[in-house]
Amino acid sequence: MSIQSKYICSECGKEFEITPKLMVCPICSQKQKDNKPLRGILEVKYSADDLFDIEELIPLEHSWIPDLPVGFTPLWKAEYLDDGHSQLYLKDDTGNLTGSFKDRASILVAAFAKKHGIKEIVLASTGNAGSSMAGIAAACGLKATIFLPKTAPRAKMVQALQYGANVISVDGNYDMAFDLSLEYSQKHKLLSRNTAYNPLTIEGKKSVAIELYKQIGDAPDYVFVPVGDGVILSGVYKGFKDLLQFGFIKKMPIVVAVQAEGSPAIHDALKSGQFTKCSADTVADSIAVDVPRCGFYALKQLQKFNGQSVLVSDEEILMAQKELSEKAGLFAEPAASASYAGYKKMKKAIDKDASVVLLITGTGLKDIDSATKKIVFPKTSIKSIKEI
Numbered sequence: 134m135s136i137q138s139k140y141i142c143s144e145c146g147k148e149f150e151i152t153p154k155l156m157v158c159p160i161c162s163q164k165q166k167d168n169k170p171l172r173g174i175l176e177v178k179y180s181a182d183d184l185f186d187i188e189e190l191i192p193l194e195h196s197w198i199p200d201l202p203v204g205f206t207p208l209w210k211a212e213y214l215d216d217g218h219s220q221l222y223l224k225d226d227t228g229n230l231t232g233s234f235k236d237r238a239s240i241l242v243a244a245f246a247k248k249h250g251i252k253e254i255v256l257a258s259t260g261n262a263g264s265s266m267a268g269i270a271a272a273c274g275l276k277a278t279i280f281l282p283k284t285a286p287r288a289k290m291v292q293a294l295q296y297g298a299n300v301i302s303v304d305g306n307y308d309m310a311f312d313l314s315l316e317y318s319q320k321h322k323l324l325s326r327n328t329a330y331n332p333l334t335i336e337g338k339k340s341v342a343i344e345l346y347k348q349i350g351d352a353p354d355y356v357f358v359p360v361g362d363g364v365i366l367s368g369v370y371k372g373f374k375d376l377l378q379f380g381f382i383k384k385m386p387i388v389v390a391v392q393a394e395g396s397p398a399i400h401d402a403l404k405s406g407q408f409t410k411c412s413a414d415t416v417a418d419s420i421a422v423d424v425p426r427c428g429f430y431a432l433k434q435l436q437k438f439n440g441q442s443v444l445v446s447d448e449e450i451l452m453a454q455k456e457l458s459e460k461a462g463l464f465a466e467p468a469a470s471a472s473y474a475g476y477k478k479m480k481k482a483i484d485k486d487a488s489v490v491l492l493i494t495g496t497g498l499k500d501i502d503s504a505t506k507k508i509v510f511p512k513t514s515i516k517s518i519k520e521i
């Protein structure tokens with residue numbers, strides 16, 4: 134094969150062979166401090182002499198990728214959505230196999246496990262990553278063990294159990310689940326899919342950038358991304374960086390990190406240059422994080438490529454969720470609706486002719502409790518239409 138892939142440390146630049154045992158840079162990870170984003174995140178680096186199709190840029194042979202309905206999601210314009218930009222696109226990831234963007238990472242991790250004869254994958258999750266890995270593992274004949282905080286949204290836990298995953302409920306927060314899952318995967322020599330920690334999570338999520346390039350014919354001018362741990366954001370950047378490296382595009386898009394006011398770690402770090410631990414509290418559970426695991430890496434990309442960030446309130450998120458449903462027929466979960474909320478806040482500052490993409494990262498059916506805050510149920514039930 135003419136394409137070579139290696140891991141390269143995003144901090145010290147040291148290169149490593151890609152193996153299932155290696156997750157973070159053995160040198161830089163020694164500097165890891167409690168309550169800080171992960172140190173020593175590894176990036177996949179490619180070299181190729183004859184590249185015909187950008188989709189060849191994956192760190193294993195294509196034949197390992199299971200044939201599942203993941204990615205290749207629709208990009209569409211919603212005619213009745215309040216926009217102001219004729220080129221406003223929704224990148225609709227609600228239709229992935231398990232209903233969220235997380236499937237893009239899970240499918241690559243599952244392929245990697247199959248290639249290396251690994252039978253079980255372990256991860257900590259606040260909900261979507263767990264239910265995603267559970268579903269993809271089920272479809273690939275693999276076992277998934279998921280550490281979920283006991284406060285995880287019920288539908289996401291039900292989904293993981295329905296797929297037959299081994300769900301371990303943790304009496305603590307996501308950070309505790311993260312640590313326990315690592316301890317477990319190391320003790321039993323199992324593959325971890327913890328987000329940001331496993332380099333293939335960033336690499337898997339980059340597929341969205343490749344698709345956008347194919348669907349638009351170029352990089353869009355703006356991409357709005359809902360941000361929690363910052364792995365989707367990092368994946369978006371990684372994909373466009375690969376496209377740039379191999380000459381498919383000439384310039385990077387402006388990526389806008391949208392965060393909830395109650396979970397602003399990466400936005401704050403972009404303003405202040407450092408990470409301070411917060412106690413996340415927002416209706417958008419999928420972007421609620423105290424410590425963004427991919428924080429250092431995500432911040433570096435935002436700084437390097439003139440990225441921007443914006444905060445949105447829970448009220449703005451819920452309004453955006455309702456509007457997406459009512460005017461585009463797209464029922465997205467609160468975290469996914471944050472993209473649209475962020476766009477609405479920033480649209481005046483964006484050139485009228487710009488192409489703008491909103492990443493819609495998960496379906497609203499996974500969290501109906503949040504959606505019920507903006508709807509009114511019928512007060513009575515009728516037996517005859519005369520009662521209406």
Ligand SMILES: *Cc1c(COP(=O)(O)O)cnc(C)c1O
Nearest residue numbers: 261361362363364365419494495
């Ligand atoms: C995980 C998730 C996000 C945020 O992704 P990060 O990589 O944690 O920043 C956004 N929306 C949905 C629906 C998610 O599940």
